[in-house]
Amino acid sequence: MSGISKSFSGVKALHEAEFAVRGGEIHALLGANGAGKSTLMKILSGAYEADEGSIRIEGREIGMRSPADAKAAGVHCVYQEVDTSLVPQLSVAENIFLDRIASKKTGAWLNWGNLYAEAEKLLAELGLSIPVRKKIEELTLAEKQMVLIARVMVEEAKIVIFDEPTAPLSTEETEHLFRIMDKLKASGIGIVFISHRLHEVFRISDTITVMRDGRMILTEPASRLETSDVIHAMLGRSLEDEYPKIETTIGETVLSVKDLALGKRVRGVDLEVRRGEIVAVVGLVGAGKTELSRLLFGADVAERGTVEVAGKRSDLGSPTGAIESGIVLVPEERRKEGILVKESVLHNLSLPILRQISSWGFLSGSREKGNASGVIERLGIKTPSAGQLTGYLSGGNQQKVAIGKWLNTNADVFVFDEPTKGVDVGAKRDIFVIIGELAAQGKGILYLTCEFAEALGLADRILVMCDGRIVKQFLRGEATQENLLYFASAGQEEPA
Amino acid sequence: MKNKLMQFSFKYGALIFIGVILLFFSLYNEFFFTYGNLTDILRSISIVTFIAIGVTISLTVDGFDLSVGSTVSLSTVVTATMMVWFEMPLVVVLVVPLVVGALVGLLNSLLIVKIRIPDLLATLAVMYIISGVHKTYTKGYAIYSHMQRTDGTKAPGEMYKDFLWIGQGKLLGIPFPVILMVIAVVAVHLFFKYTRWGRQMIMTGGNEEAARLSGLRVKRVRTYAYIASGVLASIGGILFAARVGSGQIDAGAPLLMEAVAAVFVGYSVLGAGRPNVIGTFVGAVLIGVLVNGLTMLHVEYYVNDIVKGAVLVLALAVTFINMHRKRT
Amino acid sequence: MKNKLMQFSFKYGALIFIGVILLFFSLYNEFFFTYGNLTDILRSISIVTFIAIGVTISLTVDGFDLSVGSTVSLSTVVTATMMVWFEMPLVVVLVVPLVVGALVGLLNSLLIVKIRIPDLLATLAVMYIISGVHKTYTKGYAIYSHMQRTDGTKAPGEMYKDFLWIGQGKLLGIPFPVILMVIAVVAVHLFFKYTRWGRQMIMTGGNEEAARLSGLRVKRVRTYAYIASGVLASIGGILFAARVGSGQIDAGAPLLMEAVAAVFVGYSVLGAGRPNVIGTFVGAVLIGVLVNGLTMLHVEYYVNDIVKGAVLVLALAVTFINMHRKRT
Amino acid sequence: GSKNNNNGGASESASASPSASASASGSASPEASGSGVESLKGKRIALVMQFNQGTFSAQYIDGVKKQAAKFGGEVTVFASDNDLSKMASNLDAAVNQKFDGILIDHGNADALTAGVNKAKEAGIPVVAFDAALGIGGVTDLSQNDQKMAEQTLEQLAKDAGGKGNIVKVWVAGFAPMERRQESYAAFQKKYPDIKEITSFGDASNPQLDAQTRMEAILKQYPEKGSITAVWAAWDEFAKGASNAIKQAGRDEIKVYGIDMSDEDLAMIQDPTSPWVASAAVDPTTIGTVQVRYLYQALHGDTPEAAVQIDSVYVSRDALPKDKQVTTADLAQYVPGWGESDQGNTDYLKELEAAVGAK
């Protein structure tokens, strides 16, 4: 790819970007949120048309005008937004063969028997056990991601793009994916790999390219780079410490959860958080962390159990009740649940505090603006103005909006569910700083994550969750990656 | 430059279009641009505007209310029977249909919010039910002063003068329904722009789940929106009864599509691209002006529909071509 | 156990409901469950079913087509004029309305796919346009054999016997429109279940972006769906003309809501929760059975709507309560 | 009598003066002469209609337009889609636009009185058809709905021999329908042996719905002779019911309808159709006569307050078997049809001649 430029409504996302992949290599494409990685790859896979520039595959110039063109040229992509690439009400098998059904290669009539059999065979080869007749909407996020990966396998690809495939995967599943990538590489296919998890990148890739603000910054063999080089290239500055820790004094218990349960995902959780304390809950994907956070917040209604905030029983019936009692949640799926993408930053930030900024039901424009500018400044949200639509911000800044809307609610307990998912290292650090500051103000923090490193770096106390239960507790400094993983996957008491 | 022009046409296209149409009709026909005719046009759209405001509100919380037409019908006959059959005091005459409209809204929200039937499906069903109910209530008859009842007796009451004034009277030379309409438009506009509840409705419509997780009681908000829609349709029905001096069967059915058309034209106003009260009002005015003016041009009555459709397409095309252009 | 029962009621609820209704009517009236009456019912729903299949197809690609009603009207008068005004051969009589229907579909898809006006808005506008066009075409007159024309002459042609047979004739003792309808239902069902193009439509409706990213030309697929919807509405119009033996103005307008109701009832069949042809057919049958049976019960006409609405609510409630329960 | 209480709440003009119609044409005022005729040319006339669906309305509009053209006038049609509030608005618009004369078709006094009074203030003459306005200075034309119903029902009773089972296709909610129902109620009292087995009707989808429901009824009463006749209070209903009966081959059932268009006439003439008779006023004639009365008013006369256009009973027996008749030539076969001279005056003839000469 050479000289690729692309702008969205006048804003340039790519400036004459250059990019090349060789057959049989794994090429990592890195960059901060909004650097233009996905955009570049969408152009390569035909989802977007470039404003300028050309694409050559095996020396031939290809006019990429639609995904069909890209597929014909052997370019396949596993897109970052999993849900945009799957048809929820169709079966796993059909989604795997989506490309084939969409193309003219299949005959007019479908043979369902064959389709299921082939899909089953394929999944078995990949070592996956997803029922092929199940509907996509019944799958977990990780399973959906695997279906997307399987889809690429059935095609005769020359280039395969993985845009943050590991975000929803557990360590084990990630390893599985890497084995698949190695196999592809061995068969001479060129692979583009995008991830914000730098340790993964260094583990698997042969070459690394870093982008910043739509420009290529460097391309080097992975063996010649250090993590710090990459971070410097990404951010244009270096990052002192990845996990800034602000020392706080830990006060009395502010959140006390007893026997909280719903179905098979959360089976009786007890936990406590004290003022100024950051408690991390770690677990593999599917351990039930998200469910737990939703129960605490009243987003789902618990079967049994109690939640007390600052000594008062919290109403678990609805988020409204939870907020009133002082619990707020920064949810995992920010674009769907955390923010309203089609509304301005201003309106998003004032949503939970409409009552505070209005008198007699009438909103005070000045108070609303005051709130927004305060939050924007305090969190360093990068936006041209408070009136900007939130959907146009980069991922990290969207996450800051999702956090920022709670700042002035006077909540006692902040629950964060994977707040750094898909967020670049710079923004990640910003978020850690915010969390630290909140703790310093005497808030109780419950931090749910599947990134053990984050928990180790950030938390005062780590709870390990497995299969809907809290199975182990570590104090700061006690835990290691290994024993966290041990409890998270085995879910049993320490072997004697 | 070109871009600016596009932007401009996007934002003011619909308004300029109305201006041009007004100018054209005024030049073509000396009687068009007279105070009497213009206020009459406004009065003629007042009923549809009320219904359309209801539709706007339900669309704001991202719910389509197909039942407003039959709510108008029901409200019209209920209002008329309050006077003709029961000789109730004027307050009761006015309050009962409003309550009935609120109940229809409640029924809608019950089906949509509690039972979670998709909005179009639920309100279609309610449309049928209410349409049947209002005819069953009057046994299919229209309601008029001293009407003959099926048992051979005459109904005791008649439509009150005071009541008819609501639909036909003037205040300071302005038809009363026009005053009501303008108040309603302004009030609902202020409601959406400046009140907490209005904002809650907009946010709920923007993304229900995100709004819920921000602490809004979205079910309640949606319920209120449907109730408002029902009440506004009821007001439309009351005005209808006051205007025609009787309670007509199925009076509201043709008004549904008309109201929806006004709301949709309103999408184009000021480049909103979404339901908005000012736009709805402008849409209703545009349709009213067209109907009034086209008749003057000796356009055959059956051509009206073509023009109405074409204007709708034009207005929508300008909006959505632009909106789409902005995105890429 | 309880769960199983729920599942069962979810899946077969609508079918059992029809069974119960059939049983009730049969017990109540000996003439209800006769071959003649049942085929009459099927014949009476054949027109609506064709329209409803069109609506099903457009809903499958996630687009609502409000214009089908006026397409029926247009097709009916075009068909009749082909015979009465122009005395065309039967083939032409049948092909021209189909082409016209396809053109309406093309117009819809132009607005929706190219100009990107949201489906409801675009098809509402087209509904108005086509409704005006068909009246303009006949100057507001119905079309019948040797009709009197406005210039004082008589139209030369009459409705052909062969043509009327399409709507009124029988083949092997089965009304011909019923045969057509069953063929259409089965064909469209097979189309959606087993052909690439059918799956492509479902894919497009299920997640347009995903379909596009997998290389599907979704615009083309959506265009075909709207054309199919127009053509099926046209067939409905042809059958209408053949059934009543003339070309009536605005014949299709009341059929829109009826077709939509059938499609929506169809959501509940076999727990689909989404548009599906078999469900649509069952929905149409249910509505036809109700109209026929209630007429035999001598229920007042105005109560019919209540029953229709209540049945719709019931069917939908069972489906969506269940669907929702399954999710959590 | 008291039964004759009209719908719109207006006065009893409709049937109060059945005799007035006979001499309607005699009321020309003598002082008018040639100079007046010139001033009657080039008038702009508004026709405000409550609904304009179906052939009946189309023919009526035609009658109005043709007659106005003969007088050198020009007609603008205001359509109201069966929405009375829209009709009232249209009437207001017509007044605002200073038409020279206004014709009203249907509607009722409650909805239109305000507008008509505005027209009177503006000096615009108004002639209404079937609106029963009862406003001084405004001519009300009416077709006698009760009489039309009576004519067909009496014939039905006669043909049936005073007993039998009949089906009524009728719907409430429309003023003419409700007036026809009054005659029906009287008929039921008069002939206790004629039993109504069922009644249905849906105005929103009249023809197809009537056809579908009639089919159901035919299946419910399968024996020949179990249904004697069908009385349809509207020709749209009659068409649907006739189609059902014809297609079911139940040729013993007869259909009696009200109203008639060319289309209906063709069906009545068709020997295979069960529709044997209808009572109606020629829609074209209504239009013609209504225009004449308007021109009388424009001329400065005050035509009578109520004019009745007599309905005619048309049955298949009266029609020729060998050629298709239209409403235009029906007068040859049915006495009283198209009494087209009603409302005519010498100066109007003069006017017509003067315009025609150009």
Ligand SMILES: Nc1ncnc2c1ncn2[C@@H]1O[C@H](COP(=O)(O)OP(=O)(O)OP(=O)(O)O)[C@@H](O)[C@H]1O
């Ligand atoms: N459809 C779009 N409309 C408008 N702007 C867009 C669109 N898609 C991307 N952008 C903008 O283009 C820039 C590059 O986005 P892109 O998604 O390529 O970043 P990225 O490097 O993939 O980031 P991330 O790590 O968060 O996935 C961002 O500023 C983004 O806001």
Ligand SMILES: Nc1ncnc2c1ncn2[C@@H]1O[C@H](COP(=O)(O)OP(=O)(O)OP(=O)(O)O)[C@@H](O)[C@H]1O
């Ligand atoms: N009702 C449900 N139906 C289907 N899938 C569900 C349901 N509830 C949760 N899931 C899926 O189960 C998975 C695991 O549940 P949960 O989200 O509670 O675990 P988690 O430990 O938070 O995992 P993650 O790391 O993905 O957030 C999630 O990916 C979610 O998509």
Ligand SMILES: [Mg+2]
């Ligand atoms: Mg990206």
Ligand SMILES: [Mg+2]
């Ligand atoms: Mg989670």
